[in-house]
Amino acid sequence: AQRVTQPEKLLSVFKGAPVELKCNYSYSGSPELFWYVQYSRQRLQLLLRHISRESIKGFTADLNKGETSFHLKKPFAQEEDSAMYYCAGEGGKLIFGQGTTLQVKP
């Protein structure tokens, strides 16, 4: 079965610290992978998609097919990065992970 797993419900770091939000996927074939962000009480917004290989708001994510991972990284966290982050895989329909709340403390 297709599955996206985010093992951490909450990740708390201090401002300026590196951040890594973990995402693992289980898919037959090669899914397209995304990261969405949801700021407090707002709509989900696309942050990154793996085929773009771009950096948005300082975040990057690399697809590792060997480890079936698509971890989201940022070298220096900012307070405004505090939000819920969802990893999602597309294979006909979008399947979301459980989400990780990132809390960046001052």
Place this chain on the structure above:
Amino acid sequence: DAGVIQSPRHEVTEMGQEVTLRCKPISGHNSLFWYRQTMMRGLELLIYFNNNVPIDDSGMPEDRFSAKMPNASFSTLKIQPSEPRDSAVYFCASRPTGNQPQHFGDGTRLSIL
């Protein structure tokens, strides 16, 4: 484009009442999705449509839930009768053809008393 438009933004009603949530997708988008978000279960896909046709409704929790898409610019999600455990934020999303990113609406925050 105004993006995906959902109404109402908030709904508070008593259990047993019928609830209808509405969604207007982005013009030209062929696929529409309904999601439910709760603290306990995260984001769950309820149903999605391609070209107004329901493709996968396996996420619809039970027969009290139904969704329709009478045309390309409008969809409804109905709960009848509603129960307190249906309280959640319901999101609608749309996307063009293919594996393009989904665009989400602001959601409807539903509280069933």
